[in-house]
Amino acid sequence: MAGAPTPRIVSGQLALLIPVGSDTYAVSLETVREVVVDPRVTKLPTSPAVVRGVFNLRGDIVPLLDTGLLLGLRPVMEEPYAVLVETPHGTAGLVATDMPLTVRLTESVGHSDIEGTTETYLVADARLAVALDIPVLLSPGRISQ
Amino acid sequence: MSPQESLSENDFQRLFAMEAEGRLDTLVDELLELEKGGATPEMVASLFREAHTIKGGAAVVGMPHVARVAHALEDLLEEVRRERRGVDTALIDAVLAGVDAIRTLIPLAVAGQEHEEAAFDAEQRLRIAVGGPPVVDDKAAAGPGVTAPAAAPGATPSVRASAAPDVAVPAPSAAAPPPVAPAAPPLAPPSDAEPGPPPAPAREHHAGEGSVDAHGAADGAAGHAEPARATATEMLQIPVHRIDELVRLIGEASAATLRLGSALLERLERDPSGLTEYRDLVRSLNELQELALHARMIPVMSLAPRLRRAVRDLARETGKEVRFETRGEDAEIDRGVLERLADPLLHLVRNAVDHGVESADERRQKGKPAEGTIRLHAMQLGSEVVIAVSDDGRGIDVARVRETAGRTDRSAIEMDDEAALYLIFRSGLTTATKVTGVSGRGVGLDAVRASLNAVRGRIEVRSDPGMGTEFRIAVPITMATLRCLVIKAGGQAFAIPLHSVRAVLPSQPSATVGGRAMTMLDGRPVPISSLSAVLGMGNGAVGPAVVLAGLTRSHAFTVDDLVDQRDVVVKGLGELVPRLPAVAGAGVQPDGSILLVLEAAGLIERARRTDNGDRSQEAAGGGGHEEPVPHRAASILVVDDALTVRELQRSIFENAGYRVRVAVNGEEALAEISHERPDLVLTDVQMPRMDGFELTEAIRKQPSLASLPVIMLTSRGSDEDRRRGLECGADGYIVKSGFDQSALLSAVERLLGADR
Numbered sequence: 001m002a003g004a005p006t007p008r009i010v011s012g013q014l015a016l017l018i019p020v021g022s023d024t025y026a027v028s029l030e031t032v033r034e035v036v037v038d039p040r041v042t043k044l045p046t047s048p049a050v051v052r053g054v055f056n057l058r059g060d061i062v063p064l065l066d067t068g069l070l071l072g073l074r075p076v077m078e079e080p081y082a083v084l085v086e087t088p089h090g091t092a093g094l095v096a097t098d099m100p101l102t103v104r105l106t107e108s109v110g111h112s113d114i115e116g117t118t119e120t121y122l123v124a125d126a127r128l129a130v131a132l133d134i135p136v137l138l139s140p141g142r143i144s145q
Numbered sequence: 146m147s148p149q150e151s152l153s154e155n156d157f158q159r160l161f162a163m164e165a166e167g168r169l170d171t172l173v174d175e176l177l178e179l180e181k182g183g184a185t186p187e188m189v190a191s192l193f194r195e196a197h198t199i200k201g202g203a204a205v206v207g208m209p210h211v212a213r214v215a216h217a218l219e220d221l222l223e224e225v226r227r228e229r230r231g232v233d234t235a236l237i238d239a240v241l242a243g244v245d246a247i248r249t250l251i252p253l254a255v256a257g258q259e260h261e262e263a264a265f266d267a268e269q270r271l272r273i274a275v276g277g278p279p280v281v282d283d284k285a286a287a288g289p290g291v292t293a294p295a296a297a298p299g300a301t302p303s304v305r306a307s308a309a310p311d312v313a314v315p316a317p318s319a320a321a322p323p324p325v326a327p328a329a330p331p332l333a334p335p336s337d338a339e340p341g342p343p344p345a346p347a348r349e350h351h352a353g354e355g356s357v358d359a360h361g362a363a364d365g366a367a368g369h370a371e372p373a374r375a376t377a378t379e380m381l382q383i384p385v386h387r388i389d390e391l392v393r394l395i396g397e398a399s400a401a402t403l404r405l406g407s408a409l410l411e412r413l414e415r416d417p418s419g420l421t422e423y424r425d426l427v428r429s430l431n432e433l434q435e436l437a438l439h440a441r442m443i444p445v446m447s448l449a450p451r452l453r454r455a456v457r458d459l460a461r462e463t464g465k466e467v468r469f470e471t472r473g474e475d476a477e478i479d480r481g482v483l484e485r486l487a488d489p490l491l492h493l494v495r496n497a498v499d500h501g502v503e504s505a506d507e508r509r510q511k512g513k514p515a516e517g518t519i520r521l522h523a524m525q526l527g528s529e530v531v532i533a534v535s536d537d538g539r540g541i542d543v544a545r546v547r548e549t550a551g552r553t554d555r556s557a558i559e560m561d562d563e564a565a566l567y568l569i570f571r572s573g574l575t576t577a578t579k580v581t582g583v584s585g586r587g588v589g590l591d592a593v594r595a596s597l598n599a600v601r602g603r604i605e606v607r608s609d610p611g612m613g614t615e616f617r618i619a620v621p622i623t624m625a626t627l628r629c630l631v632i633k634a635g636g637q638a639f640a641i642p643l644h645s646v647r648a649v650l651p652s653q654p655s656a657t658v659g660g661r662a663m664t665m666l667d668g669r670p671v672p673i674s675s676l677s678a679v680l681g682m683g684n685g686a687v688g689p690a691v692v693l694a695g696l697t698r699s700h701a702f703t704v705d706d707l708v709d710q711r712d713v714v715v716k717g718l719g720e721l722v723p724r725l726p727a728v729a730g731a732g733v734q735p736d737g738s739i740l741l742v743l744e745a746a747g748l749i750e751r752a753r754r755t756d757n758g759d760r761s762q763e764a765a766g767g768g769g770h771e772e773p774v775p776h777r778a779a780s781i782l783v784v785d786d787a788l789t790v791r792e793l794q795r796s797i798f799e800n801a802g803y804r805v806r807v808a809v810n811g812e813e814a815l816a817e818i819s820h821e822r823p824d825l826v827l828t829d830v831q832m833p834r835m836d837g838f839e840l841t842e843a844i845r846k847q848p849s850l851a852s853l854p855v856i857m858l859t860s861r862g863s864d865e866d867r868r869r870g871l872e873c874g875a876d877g878y879i880v881k882s883g884f885d886q887s888a889l890l891s892a893v894e895r896l897l898g899a900d901r
Binding site for chain 1: 635637680681682716717718719720721722723725726727728731733737738739740741751
């Protein structure tokens with residue numbers, strides 16, 4: 001719909017950290033609509049594995065996507081949190097396996113070469129967070145692959 | 146192979162009606178293309194083929210009057226094809242009038258209503274346009290008043306019969322006063338039109354006078370676009386809510402029937418599917434429901450002619466060169482939704498001509514082709530239809546939009562380009578420096594958006610400066626709730642629209658036939674699969690079976706359990722979820738859970754593929770034992786580009802115990818033959834890509850196929866064609882109009898007997 005294009009994350013910005021297994025990803029807080037705890041997911045048979053199912057967000061039907069598979073990595077095993085992000089193609093949920101937290105990003109420590117990501121940032125506890133490129137990652141073409 | 150369900154003649158007529166609708170649309174589209182620029186032989190041939198196919202189809206489904214009109218149309222186009230007649234406004238108008246007449250006649254024929262006279266009139270008009278004499282018939286005396294205005298400009302009705310042939314091909318200079326009154330608007334009759342007098346008296350009424358009454362005007366002067374006289378009396382415009390109510394009530398009745406079925410089974414231990422009366426009731430209700438639901442769906446492109454006309458008229462008015470292209474002929478949408486899209490779309494295409502496309506000079510200066518292009522593209526995406534209107538014009542001047550909006554709203558100045566672009570949907574905003582009759586009044590895009598909101602639609606816009614603009618409208622296919630049967634499979638609840646449920650059977654015994662599990666319904670074998678297996682959710686429990694009807698075939702699915710029936714407001718799954726053919730959408734339930742709605746056609750297709758996959762695996766493993774085939778039925782390859790004819794023949798031969806394969810043209814037939822040699826080929830003559838003559842010649846050229854019997858089935862009974870058919874090696878030549886089932890079967894049996 002209308003609205004501004006989804007901003008990509010930059011240093012100094014507020015970001016939400018999405019823990020997925022042992023990895024941590026970051027998305028610009030501006031793209032995040034809300035975080036849903038323990039979403040009630042309905043499986044969507046015949047869909048690609050990256051779509052874990054759909055859930056009801058106050059009457060809207062929202063797909064829940066496997067953050068690991070989306071990046072071409074290992075699938076997640078559970079879905080205790082859904083981070084709802086706005087994309088030019090509608091709202092989607094990204095699975096977080098642990099509680100997502102807000103941080104202010106410092107300087108980038110390097111470029112990430114995983115497709116659909118941009119920079120790597122050093123965050124609390126000496127962890128590295130890879131920033132997600134939401135418009136690239138959440139495009140209908142990529143999800144249907 | 147399970148035999149095709151036997152279809153009645155009326156089923157074929159309806160099938161033909163649908164097919165013809167598409168072909169007529171194609172014809173009109175191609176015709177307007179033809180009008181725009183030089184007629185290539187390919188274009189004319191394609192037009193001719195469409196008319197020819199309609200004629201053949203009408204003849205085989207028992208609509209001789211429709212066939213006659215199509216024949217006259219074909220003859221007219223044949224003249225053009227043979228370059229004995231040029232393409233001019235009169236020709237285009239005559240063909241359009243013929244198309245409209247056929248469009249009006251088919252529903253009457255399907256409904257079994259009188260349409261011979263209207264057909265006669267239409268045929269007359271076409272014959273006159275050919276330049277030949279009108280058909281000599283005792284009815285001709287009654288005809289003049291009706292046919293005059295369209296056929297003979299300037300000629301008084303009383304002298305029309307003799308004057309018409311002379312004026313039917315106007316000299317170029319005569320093109321200025323168009324032979325068809327252009328004033329007649331292409332509008333449907335008002336919805337509250339009086340039923341009008343019955344056809345026969347009406348005819349007498351205006352037969353004697355050259356001037357027009359309401360019916361005469363519709364028939365003659367309006368020529369194209371106006372429905373023929375019969376329409377006023379035989380067609381009704383029905384408010385959508387009445388059909389909705391009908392659909393709802395039919396749903397209720399179906400639900401009550403299924404409840405009755407389970408009550409019979411549970412309380413009386415009587416399997417209702419064994420009762421003919423019960424089965425008949427269920428079947429009728431299903432058919433009724435399908436018809437009612439289908440009554441609401443129409444192709445999105447049924448709006449195309451109106452839009453094309455608007456583009457054409459406005460382009461002429463503004464002195465621009467604009468070409469209008471469409472894509473997505475198969476996208477269908479609820480009639481009510483489409484009606485509400487008509488004005489917004491009209492507005493968008495007019496905007497595109499007026500604001501988007503530059504003048505030819507300006508375009509040339511910019512290095513663009515002088516002719517601008519406006520595209521209308523419709524596409525079904527899940528439970529939504531997306532309609533895009535795009536142009537290759539100058540694009541939207543975002544700076545100017547921002548500046549104009551900024552005069553009243555300071556915040557607009559701060560907006561980035563994308564946000565500012567959406568300001569065009571604000572009420573009262575226009576950047577046009579002058580108000581034309583067309584646009585520039587600032588009412589429009591906000592109204593477009595408001596209309597779309599009313600049908601739960603949305604609009605997006607993209608614009609590239611100098612390159613063009615695209616508006617995309619996304620609307621739900623239907624706003625209605627869908628009555629669904631809710632079942633469980635693989636432990637999950639799913640909804641199946643009741644209109645696609647043919648029957649619910651208790652836990653079924655099944656037998657394996659040819660490696661495929663089958664069960665019986667109404668004494669016929671129906672393939673059966675586990676729904677959860679088809680959905681990739683494991684094998685699931687073996688509970689009752691639900692028989693679903695797809696477009697052409699039925700398929701039974703075992704489910705874990707039946708739950709209940711309910712109305713589901715079906716929503717799409719959004720743009721991010723890829724289109725899943727087996728899932729129509731989903732509904733949010735009162736308890737907040739999501740219920741997926743399955744799509745019968747997609748499920749059946751998936752089941753067939755899963756099934757074939759299983760069998761090929763078995764074959765590869767070599768473990769499966771071959772089921773003994775009791776009798777190897779002879780196989781027939783039916784080659785015809787008309788869907789109706791193909792399906793009719795498939796039905797005839799399958800019912801007679803043959804195996805049938807089909808191909809839509811000669812090329813495809815050759816590929817089929819090389820894949821597996823049939824025992825006989827039955828081919829149409831006129832087909833795109835490779836016709837029946839060429840196919841027969843190609844078959845005869847291959848030594849291994851020299852003895853393969855070929856029968857040509859055609860609607861052209863000319864001696865020349867017959868001779869050519871036999872010369873190129875056909876074994877038989879059957880004319881469709883004189884075609885009856887037993888003659889065809891005996892011809893096939895004779896040839897097969899000789900072959901074996």
